[in-house]
Amino acid sequence: MKRICVYCGSSSGARQAYIQAARALGVSLVRRGLGLVYGGSHIGLMGALADTVLAEGGEVIGVIPEPMVTREIAHTGLSDLRVVGSMHERKALMADLADAFIALPGGFGTLEEFCEIATWVQLGLHRKPCGLLNVEGYYDGLLAFLNHAVGEGFIRPEYLAVVLTDSKPDVLLEKISSVEAPPLPKLIDRDET
Helix, strand or coil, rough: EEEEEEEECCCCCCHHHHHHHHHHHHHHHHCCCCCECCEEEHHHHHHHHHHHHHHHCEEEEEEEEEHHCCCEEEECCEEEEECCCCCHHHHHHHHCCEEEEEEEECCCHHHHHHHHHHHHHHHCCCCCCCEEEHHHHCCCCHHHHHHHHCCCCCCCCHHHHHHHEECCHHHHHHHHHHHCCCCCCCCCCCCHC
């Protein structure tokens, strides 16, 4: 495992704990010799995470669509900033560059990106670990919903099992590094997405 893709908010959120968790995750990544792949912004949790990894001497690859660069939110001090044409290209490149995925707290974009990458496991497009960093119970409601969906027959238990969770960055990274992806059937090819 070389790099972890982290989805997170371009906002800092309402609690200081979210920024602290982003920084703690950044330190944990570097201590484990892992690079960061993320959305390329210098603001919010995204900026705090990237700045921490850089300050600790780690590698940071940002992937950002051109329209966001022109709005001056691109982080210009990264190890590598990849500018792409669309959000779809951004998500595909981030997935290609990473060996695992983590979601810190965030909004619609974070949820959409994380759910899509978890769906890709279900479809057999990749077998990379996916984790939620559940800072101060931020994802408790989502986890309750996902368990409800299992109970109602919309998500198979083996698909939900691909979503690893913990409230501590080091513990979540340990789970991610030691998990073996379940042998799920490949339902479609990447070019069919």
